[in-house]
Amino acid sequence: MFSKIAERIIGLSDILAPVKKRGASKEEEESTIDATSSSGSSKRRRLDVQLKAEREAAERGERFFAKKQRVRYHNKRTNSVCDAVVVGVHYDDGPNNPYYTIKYKAQYETGEVLDDGSKKATIIEVEKQTTPDRLSRVPWDEDAAWKVLQ
Numbered sequence: 812m813f814s815k816i817a818e819r820i821i822g823l824s825d826i827l828a829p830v831k832k833r834g835a836s837k838e839e840e841e842s843t844i845d846a847t848s849s850s851g852s853s854k855r856r857r858l859d860v861q862l863k864a865e866r867e868a869a870e871r872g873e874r875f876f877a878k879k880q881r882v883r884y885h886n887k888r889t890n891s892v893c894d895a896v897v898v899g900v901h902y903d904d905g906p907n908n909p910y911y912t913i914k915y916k917a918q919y920e921t922g923e924v925l926d927d928g929s930k931k932a933t934i935i936e937v938e939k940q941t942t943p944d945r946l947s948r949v950p951w952d953e954d955a956a957w958k959v960l961q
Contacts, residue, residue, distance in 0.1 A: 877900070
């Protein structure tokens with residue numbers, strides 16, 4: 812009884828128990844297509860903006876990198892190189908002397924020995940600040956860049 816009154820007064824039944832439509836109208840299909848194509852153009856715009864930022868940083872010199880840029884990081888302590896992403900650009904020491912916050916994944920041995928004699932390792936995400944002399948550029952890869960931007 813309440814639902815009939817609500818329906819008469821404000822059409823509340825559409826909110827409480829909406830009726831499912833069997834087929835989408837042509838307008839609904841077109842709006843879905845537009846949404847899909849706009850998400851593709853959004854992806855393209857974001858990638859273009861990132862590529863432009865990386866190119867502008869490179870034009871400033873080898874010490875400059877853009878936020879969200881993929882880089883290679885040289886860890887002096889372990890004397891290893893790994894892939895990293897710039898998550899912060901800092902100019903506290905002046906506009907020509909930047910330093911960076913990066914994130915990368917590192918594998919560390921836990922000290923446990925497995926049945927086969929190998930040591931158990933775990934992968935952790937490391938975030939640290941570093942200087943540009945430990946970073947180097949990697950070639951532009953649209954798919955890898957998109958993974959960073961998401």
